[in-house]
Amino acid sequence: MKPIRNFGQLVTTAQELGPRTAVIAGARDREALLAAAESVQRRIADCILVGDAAAIKEAAAAAGVALGAMIVVDVADPERVALEAMCIAGRGQADMVVKGHVPSDAFLRAALSREANLRRRLLTHVGPYQIPGVDRLIFISDGGVVLYPTAPQKVEIIQNAIRVARLLGIEVPKVALVAASDRVNPAVPSTMEATALVVMARQGQVVGGLVDGPMPLDVAMSAEAAAAMDIDSPVAAHADVLIAHDVEAGNIMGKGITYFAGGRMAGIVVGAKVPLVLGSRADDRATRLACLALGVVLAARGYKEIWG
Amino acid sequence: MEHITNFAELIAAAKRLGPKTIGIAAANEKEILLAAADAQEQGIATFILVGNQPLIREIASAQEINITGMIVVHEPDARKAARRVIELVNLGHVDFAMKGRVETSVFLKAALDREHGLRKGELLTHVGVMEIPGFDRLLLISDAGVVVAPTMEQKIAIVQNAIKVAHVLGVEEPRVAVLAATEMVNTKIPTTMDAANLSKMADRGQIRGGIVDGPLALDNAISEESARVKGIKSPVAGRANILIAPDIEAGNALAKAITYFAKGKMAGIVVGAKAPLVVASRADPHESKLVSIALGVLLSARGAR
Numbered sequence: 203m204k205p206i207r208n209f210g211q212l213v214t215t216a217q218e219l220g221p222r223t224a225v226i227a228g229a230r231d232r233e234a235l236l237a238a239a240e241s242v243q244r245r246i247a248d249c250i251l252v253g254d255a256a257a258i259k260e261a262a263a264a265a266g267v268a269l270g271a272m273i274v275v276d277v278a279d280p281e282r283v284a285l286e287a288m289c290i291a292g293r294g295q296a297d298m299v300v301k302g303h304v305p306s307d308a309f310l311r312a313a314l315s316r317e318a319n320l321r322r323r324l325l326t327h328v329g330p331y332q333i334p335g336v337d338r339l340i341f342i343s344d345g346g347v348v349l350y351p352t353a354p355q356k357v358e359i360i361q362n363a364i365r366v367a368r369l370l371g372i373e374v375p376k377v378a379l380v381a382a383s384d385r386v387n388p389a390v391p392s393t394m395e396a397t398a399l400v401v402m403a404r405q406g407q408v409v410g411g412l413v414d415g416p417m418p419l420d421v422a423m424s425a426e427a428a429a430a431m432d433i434d435s436p437v438a439a440h441a442d443v444l445i446a447h448d449v450e451a452g453n454i455m456g457k458g459i460t461y462f463a464g465g466r467m468a469g470i471v472v473g474a475k476v477p478l479v480l481g482s483r484a485d486d487r488a489t490r491l492a493c494l495a496l497g498v499v500l501a502a503r504g505y506k507e508i509w510g
Numbered sequence: 511m512e513h514i515t516n517f518a519e520l521i522a523a524a525k526r527l528g529p530k531t532i533g534i535a536a537a538n539e540k541e542i543l544l545a546a547a548d549a550q551e552q553g554i555a556t557f558i559l560v561g562n563q564p565l566i567r568e569i570a571s572a573q574e575i576n577i578t579g580m581i582v583v584h585e586p587d588a589r590k591a592a593r594r595v596i597e598l599v600n601l602g603h604v605d606f607a608m609k610g611r612v613e614t615s616v617f618l619k620a621a622l623d624r625e626h627g628l629r630k631g632e633l634l635t636h637v638g639v640m641e642i643p644g645f646d647r648l649l650l651i652s653d654a655g656v657v658v659a660p661t662m663e664q665k666i667a668i669v670q671n672a673i674k675v676a677h678v679l680g681v682e683e684p685r686v687a688v689l690a691a692t693e694m695v696n697t698k699i700p701t702t703m704d705a706a707n708l709s710k711m712a713d714r715g716q717i718r719g720g721i722v723d724g725p726l727a728l729d730n731a732i733s734e735e736s737a738r739v740k741g742i743k744s745p746v747a748g749r750a751n752i753l754i755a756p757d758i759e760a761g762n763a764l765a766k767a768i769t770y771f772a773k774g775k776m777a778g779i780v781v782g783a784k785a786p787l788v789v790a791s792r793a794d795p796h797e798s799k800l801v802s803i804a805l806g807v808l809l810s811a812r813g814a815r
Binding site: 336346349380387389390391418419420423424427430446451452455458462464465484 | 541613615642645654655658659689690691698699701727728729732733736739740755756757758759760761762763764766767768769770771772773774792793
């Protein structure tokens, strides 16, 4: 399995492994429809569109999208759109659920509802970033779902990020536990937790990756920074996965990369029966396609065996 | 006072307002000495170097760094060197202090010593000044380096200190974004509640000299387009000069994301003591350390501590 290093390769791989079925929660969104049409055209995904049928058809016409082979499931009540989409996946009729024109919290609540039957394990957000000047994808977790992880939740966050990276062909992902300092200091809780997690990984409680920390972000990415701080670690300068201390750090780190460095993220939430694609309203076309492609690659390469 | 928008202007201002005298604790490090030599050459500062004297001379000689004119005081123990430099500030022999090859916690502990330190009864906070390619102004970030998990009280000091630094950079009424993962006030996310309270305090004049708004997610703070798309009405959205991080982890991650991925540069200073404390990271190249020195000179000259 060749490592996927950027969004272009992600889309190509999805074309090879696809098509899979995506159900879109809230499909009256112009950008979501355009991305759906493109994924159908490229044989990446077959799409089921859930929402107000009249509004969907209107939006599709306005966007120049031929609904053609796409199935439209008419749900007039906006409060029920996300739930209907989740139920479709829960019944095994779709391989992934994509967030369209529904609020994020409603989307996730629907995923966790008993009615949907999708609830399996802790939901965690994994964000693969494509960043100008960086030769590989950088996976950041958890910048969006688990707010203030307990230690066991952190273990699951790390393990999920490793699993996603491995499904994208990175054999032994290098995982940096990002902290403000490299020194273990009781006054800085992230450093104490990082040390415990490194030991847990060594003892086999986290598998499949190389975990080290506490590590400042620049040390995780840069050989010069690592040398300046006398840090000798196989993860330093070569991190594939950056684990943030909590959602605030993860979210701010990720947005810093997007808004100042021109990075793009294809975010996914794992832990439910199927992957949940959670894009942002600010995403451009290429990023939305990459998000769908990511869901397809995970579904095709054994998501169900791991989380289902 | 002109508005300083980049590091070249910052250094030019320091040249005009300097030179100041700076004590460096544990000055036995190449990048520190390069920055000091640079600063001296440009007329920004003069130095008293406290540290391992033979090692300092050896590094200077091997790296061809010109330290003539700098007083070198031999003190090989880093902790004692830090205390010595703080003493020099108290005695008035130097205007302010800079951290060399000594741990930040040790350096700040010397500055906070009740008997021999530089306490002013205020919280010490770290202010990072970022120059970012493609960004039309300097961006201040606090607190990315000193206060670990600020309480509400500490956040008030963090905001007020950052505003003071912005004033010294010529920004008369800085726009301050108090960052959180979301712009909605959420009782499950205490940082959003703190952010809203800080905004209200600024409205009431309890925090002075700036316009404060929050909670704001980072994209809303710096991108007018993002704020518009999300329908956020805020005097700060899209125009922030100062970003207040919810804690040190978020602040540090943001600062490092900017310096590593966006190729930005950061100058750092700790304020709240009787004199500014220049605290640069070991990973900072000497060019950044020079700007940190210049920043210290500005703060020292313009009376802000």
